[in-house]
Amino acid sequence: MKQVVQPLRGGPVRVLDVPRPTIGATEVLVRTLSSVISPGTEKAVTSLARSSLLGKAKARPDLVRQVVAKARSNGVSSAAKAVVSRLDSDTPLGYSAAGIALEVGEAVSGIRPGMLVATGGAGRANHAEFQAVPGLLCTPVPEGVSAQDAAFATLGSIALHGVRLADVGPGSKVVVVGLGLVGQLAARLLFASGCEVAGIDVAERPLATARASGVYGLREEGEETTDAVLTWTRGRGADAVLLCASGASSEAVNRTPALCRDRAAVVVVGDVGLDIARKPFYERELSVRFARSYGPGRYERSYEEYGVDFPAGHVRWTEGRNLEAVLDLLASRRITVDDLVTHRFDIGQAGKAYELIDSGSEPYLAVQLRYPEDRVEQGPVRLRKPSTRSCSGVGWLGAGSFSTSVLLPAFRQAGFQRFVSVASAQGLSARKVAERFGFEQAVSEPGEVIDDPAVDVVVIATPHDTHAELVLRALRAGKHVWCEKPPALTVDEAEELTRLAGQSPGVLFIGYNRRWSPALTAVTDHLGEASPRTVVYRVAAGELPGEHWYHDRRQGGRLRGEMCHFVDSCCALTGSAPEVVSAVAGSTGELGLADDVGLLIRHRNGSVSTVTYCASSPAGAGKERVEVLAGDRHAVIEDYRRIVLDGRRRSWSTQDKGHNAAVSTFHAAVQGSNTPAVTEQLLLSTSATLAAFRSIQDAH
Known part of the structure; x- marks a missing residue:
């Protein structure tokens, strides 16, 4: 399918052929018929991508802080690789569209295949021939509304949410500052609510369009414009002002109090500068409200x-119900949008649409993209001819940042030579990984990778909740399998994996890489035969933002999703499988997603390990510190960059957590090396982690 993207390294907008996306239980697959470019939002995205590294850093200081934190915990080299990997990606564009529902997830209600639906992007791509859309942002289009008009629904929802926050009704006098596309829609929605509307802009074309729809259009001329608004409001000032302008300047917001009556509402809809002078807002006791998207x-x-x-x-107007409201207003003709369209381009010519917006060479309002109505999905996106080499063919599931910055380079270095196909839920990332790492094709579905006879090795680096199912499927197909941790999130899944791993001709490996790190290997060599051992493993993991996927209960949280690494490291350090496991979680938040966890293991050889995992990350403390005591031997690992062996220090120039060595061991196993004992140990570490999770549940 064709999809519109902006390379993060800069340059012009591109239209790529990518595999179509796949959907989950709460999503709908839609074949797009029409989409509308959001000039303000999308121009901001393209401008940021084309800015220098310094410009990107100034615009996103939050990402700079993440890079600095990663450099402190994992080293500068690791952080640099992550940045390069991120810059090599493409940002999908678009969020307001309409099309035909093709597939409907089992948890979605009210949508049937064949329906014309309006779609909201919610951070995903809508300028694409196929979309995977959240079910609650996929709304049936009423009879009589065309796909071209329905494609405005999400943009209309942004404007409608701003109108709702203004808390106005029939007879209210409202000023809209900035008559771009969202401003025009806001004015029409205000009219439909019975309000009187004045619109302010600096350009004649949007003013003319607004006046034609009944708006009292005023060119921005400072005091003269303010006087006109005061006259229009009988000297009182506007009941509300919607700031729909965009730009870094704070001029628009600071001239707003002069337009307002006492105790009016100011709703910030557009991305404007907010260096606000307090006194004018204080004197009129204005309420400043921010409209959060749809x-x-x-x-x-x-x-x-x-x-x-x-x-x-409890919440009458959600983003989904705002979509419904806009569509109902279109159906009743209380608002119209067709006259807002100034330009239309076929999807293949989307680059020209963005050139128009970027250059401002001619006036525009709504720029619409058209899609073929008879589009037939084309299957794999082939990027190079299939290899005729007899080496093991690698198929890849998942295309996240860890795959591109760490795992794929390790597989190349280990000696894997033929990379056959890659799949991801979002086809764009599969295409990008295929281009960068030399895969022969990018595909949509995991089954297209697993069932491919040219694929001998399946690498699973997808979201955690998909691992067990995909591992079982690949083992049943007789493939060698590398699965990123964790391979299972439930005891039943782990037991089935253990059973099947013993029967399948394929090798199963799990990405518990630390046991292969130079630091851990040196420690175990130093300890020799000394036993039993005591291991104290402290992890200062740092806090995660609320929207991080580790806070998604479907993905297992930090205990099952990350602490499994440290459980396996303890098993490697003691040289013994776990026998008894227990854990306690911190008192805040959902137990299964706890950020602070204490875990205790008694091993079969009498060794004892403790893992303390916390969200604290004090400066200078390092992320991981491991201390091992056995008889008269003592060893310390500091962030897998330094070790202390009975007081003698040793360090490495870069952090090495064993990724390359782990993959090399897997490569040897695929070539015929006997490694069933390693597989068994890795599965026992998984079972121990799940036992720890169960002990937390039982304790509460």
């Missing part, structure tokens, strides 16, 4: 990803 539900994982709607009695 409405309640936006950026809420439970709403957009889990498909959990808010009861209408």
Whole structure:
């Protein structure tokens, strides 16, 4: 399928052929018929991508802090690789579209295949021939509304949410500052609500369009414009002002108080500068409100990803119900949008649309993209001819940052030579990984990788909740399998994996890489035969933002998703499998997603290990510190860069957590090396982690 993207390294917008996306239980697959470019938002995305590294850093200081934190914990080299990997990616564009529903997830209600639906992007791509859309942001289009008009629904929802926050009704006098596309839609929605509307802009074309729809259009001329607004409001000032302008300047917001009556509402809809002079707002006791995109539900994982709607009695106007409201207004003709379209381009010519917006060579409002109505999905996106080499063919599932910055380079270095196909839920990332690492093709479905006779080795680096199913499927197909941790999230899954691993001709490996690190290997060599051992493993992991996927209960949280690494490291350091495991979680938050966990293991050889995992990350403390005592031997590992062996220090120039050595061991196993004991140990570490999780549940 064709998809519109902006390379993060800069340059022009591109239209790529990528595999179509796949959907989950709460999503809908839609074949797009029409989409509308959001000039303000999308121009901001393209401008940021084309800025220098310094410009990107100034615009996103939050990402700079993440890079600095990663450099402190994992080393500068690791952080640099992550940055390079990120810059090599493409940003999908678009969020307001309409099309035909093709597939509907089992947890979605109210949508059937064949329906014309309006779609909201919620951070995903909508300028694409096929979209995977959250079910609550996929709304049936009423009879009589065309796909071209329905494609405005999400943009209309942004404007409608701003109108709702203004808290105005029939007879209210409202000023809209900035008559771009969202401003025009806001004015029409205000009219539909019975309000009187004045619009302010600096350009004649948007003013003319607004006047034609009934707006009292005023060119921005400072005091003269303010006087006109005061006259229009009978000297009182506007009941509300919607700031729909965009730009870094704070001029628009600071001239707003002069337009307002006492105690009016100011709603910030556009991305404007907010260096506010306090006194004018204080003197009129103005309420400044920020419109968060399409409405309640936006950026809420439970709403957009889990498909959990808010009861209408508690939240009447969610982002999904705002979509419905805009479509109903279009159906009744109380608002119209067709006259806002100034330019239309076929999807293949999308680059020209963005050139128009970037250059400002001619006036525009709504720029619409058209899609073929008879589009037939084309299968794999082939990037190079199939190899005729007899070496093991690698198939890859998942295309996240860890795959591109760490795992794929390790597989190349280990000696894997033929990379056959790669799949990801979002086809764009599969295409990018295929281009960068020399895969023969990019595909949509995991089955297209697993069932490919040219694929001998399947690498699973997908979201955690998919691992067990995909590992079992690949083992049943007789493939060699590398699975990133964790391979299972439940005891039943782990037991089935253990059973099948013993029967399949394929080798199963799990990405518990630390046991192969130079630091851990040196420590175990130093300890020799000394036993039993005591291991104290401390992890200062650092806090994660609320929207991080580790806080998604479907992915197992930090205990099952990351602490499994340290459990396996303890097993490697003691040279013994776990026998008894228990754990306690911190008192805050959901138990299964606890950031602070203490874990205790008694090993079969009498050794004892403790793992203390916390969200604290004091400067200078390092992320991982391991201390091992056995008889008269003592060893310390500091962030896998330094070790202390009975007081003698040793260090490495870069952090090495054993990724390359682990993959080399897997490569040897695929070539025929006997490694069933290693596989058994890795599975026992998984079972121990799940036992720790169960002990937390039992204790509460």
